Amino acid sequence: MRTHYCGQVNSQLIGQEVRLCGWAHRRRDHGGVIFVDLRDREGLAQIVCDPDRPEMFAAAEAVRSEFCLRVTGKVRARPEGTVNPNIASGEVEILCHAMEILNASATPPFQLDEENLSESIRLQHRVIDLRRPQMQKSMQLRYQTARAFRRFLDDAGFMDIETPMLTKSTPEGARDYLVPSRVHPGQFFALPQSPQLFKQLLMVAGFDRYYQIVKCFRDEDLRADRQPEFTQVDIEASFMAEGEIVTLMEELIRAVFREVMAVELPNPFPRLSYGEAMDRYGSDKPDLRVNLELVEVADVLKDVSFKVFAGVANSPGGRIAALRVPGGATLTRGEIDAYTQFVGIYGARGLAYIKVNDVTQLNETGLQSPIVKNLHEVALKAIVERTGAQSGDLIFFGADKSKVVNDALGALRVRIGHEKNFLNGNPWEPVWIVDFPMFDFDETERRWTACHHPFTSPKDGHLELLQSDPGRCLAKAYDLALNGSELGGGSVRIHQPEVQESVFKVLGIGDEEAQLKFGFLLDALKYGAPPHGGLAFGLDRIVAMMAGAESIRDVIAFPKTQRAQCLLTDAPNSVDEKQLRELHIRLRQKVETQVEVGKG
Structure with missing residues (x-):
């Protein structure tokens, strides 16, 4: 035509x-x-x-x-x-x-060049919205990015192998989407949160380089960068050490950005241990475009008369970090109050600060703050020296449990950095975060949980720590961050059944439960499983960053809302009684709102 x-x-x-x-x-x-x-x-x-x-x-x-x-x-x-x-x-x-x-066409619900459209209107009329030039460009960008991933992986000897969409529920981490079985009354499939176990089985089966651009599903609370169904570039390889996997995946991302964006990313990417990233940036996905850093000062505040600082400094698991803002003494009270309110989102109960009017006078004359009178000169001198503060600067403090301080000051660092232009001028700043802890301790449930997932291998020399001191055990895990967002993460997997069983024991998973949930994996590992590892990149998030989109919904053809609804098709929706009977399901109560059948 x-x-x-x-x-x-x-x-x-x-x-x-x-x-x-x-x-x-x-x-x-x-x-x-x-x-x-x-x-x-x-x-x-x-x-x-x-x-x-x-x-x-x-x-x-x-x-x-x-x-x-x-x-x-x-x-x-x-x-x-x-x-x-x-x-x-x-x-x-x-x-x-x-x-x-x-x-012919009916009058469209909005003009395609109309700006400031509400997202609900756009999603309700998504077919028309997708005609808009910006959405056309985003969809083409998504296709080009997926094609670049495929081209590199195909050329590197990886095979595209499909894994099942209907699989077994393994309730670890996020909630599963459940699918009732008609032919097996009372039993359910689960939609995969990732192909993790199947790709490990493929390694045992001898397909030593696998990839798949695959839909994954998680029934979890949503944000701008989350969807109940999302797409990831899933990769696994055998007979590759941790460093070899990281190097190859780095080459992959450089190739994708070069082909799609004509952007040359650094070679090599910088690498930070998890501990260093948290200490310096308060985040395991730091935005390295921002020049500001956190500095630990708890050790010099243990004997000060300011009880908030002294209490945290002497508490296990507490942290006091300082964030220097060059020229920040000019910040208004209103701006400081706004920043105080901002860190409250992350659980911080306040935001102490010191304005450095004259760095040569370590007293209430040179340092302006309600807390200065409660800090002795030794502490003040150490704070000024460690932060590198100069006259005219401002120093913010976070004092609380380490997680609260890291979350609050880490976010404040990024906000101030972008608002006040404390940026290094580089548009793209990738960084590998390595040496993650194997486990987190859940204070509520009083048990260890896996930081990545329970199939991650401990670092060489850390195997004995599984039983003696799990909190000190580090993992062969690695995440790739770019401009403050996680692009992907992965690990070297456990390929020896006895090590996998040891990890399960740390997590409180007994032999019977392990066999029930993961018996097919444990059995497969007995048959000469090779050393293997991999990684998964979030395709939606990568394309959103490339497009400069505020939300991944702007680079997905038919996304869900933040309430996990499709406004275009009005899903989820109720189903008739016949369908429920065929699935052997009876609703416990009638509900006025739509019922989402088959969801956990």
């Missing part, structure tokens, strides 16, 4: 006849000559309709916004002074010889 896409028509085609198909983006009647901007996925082309062809002109007069058209015409140069440099076809126009209305 067509010879070219609209956005591909250029000056090299002048004098040639072309056939274009697309939608009427805009129609303008200029005193007897009608101009139609025809749009398709590649861009716009200006169609000129003269009245000397009555049948064609009558069709053009009937055209309205979003009519689906086919146009035949001759390419010609635009008149001098009318070139549009903002579109690919801006040097030419098409003199229309024939126009066919393939389908």
Whole structure:
């Protein structure tokens, strides 16, 4: 039906006849000559309709916004002074010889170039929203990114192998989406949170390099960068050590950014241990574009008369960190109050500060703050020296449990860095975070939990710590962060059944429970399982970063809302009684709102 896409028509085609198909983006009647901007996925082309062809002109007069058209015409140069440099076809126009209305359109719910549309309206009318040029670009960017991943992995000898969508529920971590079985009454499949166990089984089966661009499902609370169903680039390889995996995955990300964005990322990426990242940045996915850093000061505050500081400094698990803001003494009281309110989101009960008016006077004259009188000179001197504070600076303090301080000051560091332009000027700052702890201790349940997942291998030399001191045991785990967001994470897996059983014991998973939940994996590991490891990249998040989108919903064709609903199809929805009977399900109570059957 067509010879070219609209956005591909250029000056090299002048004098040639072309056939274009697309939608009427805009129609303008200029005193007897009608101009139609025809749009398709590649861009716009200006169609000129003269009245000397009555049948064609009558069709053009009937055209309205979003009519689906086919146009035949001759390419010609635009008149001098009318070139549009903002579109690919801006040097030419098409003199229309024939126009066919393939389908009329109802009045769209919004104009495609309308700005500040509410997200609910956009998602309710997603088909029209996807016609908008920005969404077309985002979908093309997503395709190009997935293609770049595939090209690199194919060339590196990885095989694309599908794993099951209906699998076994292993309730560790996020909640599963459950699917009731009709033929096995009272039993359920689960949609996979990741292909983790199956890709490990593939390694045991001898497929030593696997990948898959795969949908995963988690029934969890949602944020801008989360969806109940999301896409990840899932990768696993055998006979590769931790450093080899990290190096290859780094080459992969560099290749993807080079191909898709024409961006050269650093070579090599910097690497930080988890402990160093938390100490310096309060985050295991630090934004290294921001120049500010946290400094530990608890050790010099143990004997001060300021009880808030002294109490935390002498408490196990407590942390007192300082964040120096160069030139921050000019911050207004209102700005400081706003920052105090901001850290409260992360559990901080306050935000102490010192304005450094004169760094040569370590007293209430040179240092302005309600807390200065309760800090002795030795402590003040150490704080100034460690932070590198100068006259005119401001120092913020966080004092609480380590997690609260890291979360609060880590977020404050990023906010102030971007608001006050404490940036290094680099648009992309990747960093590997390595040497994660194997376990976290859950104070509520009084038990150890896996930091990554229970199939992660301990670092060499740390195996004996599994029983003697799990809190000191480090893992062969690694995450890749970019500009403060996690792109992906992975680990070297446990390939020896006795080590896997030891980890289960630390996690409080007994032999019977382990066999019930993971028996198929434990059995497979007995048959000469090779050393293996891998990683999964979040495709949605990577594309959102490339597109500069505020939410991953802007780079997913048909996303869910933050309440896990599809406004386009009105899902989830209720089902009829017959379907429930076939699935051997009885609702415990009638509900007025929609019932989502098959969800855990």
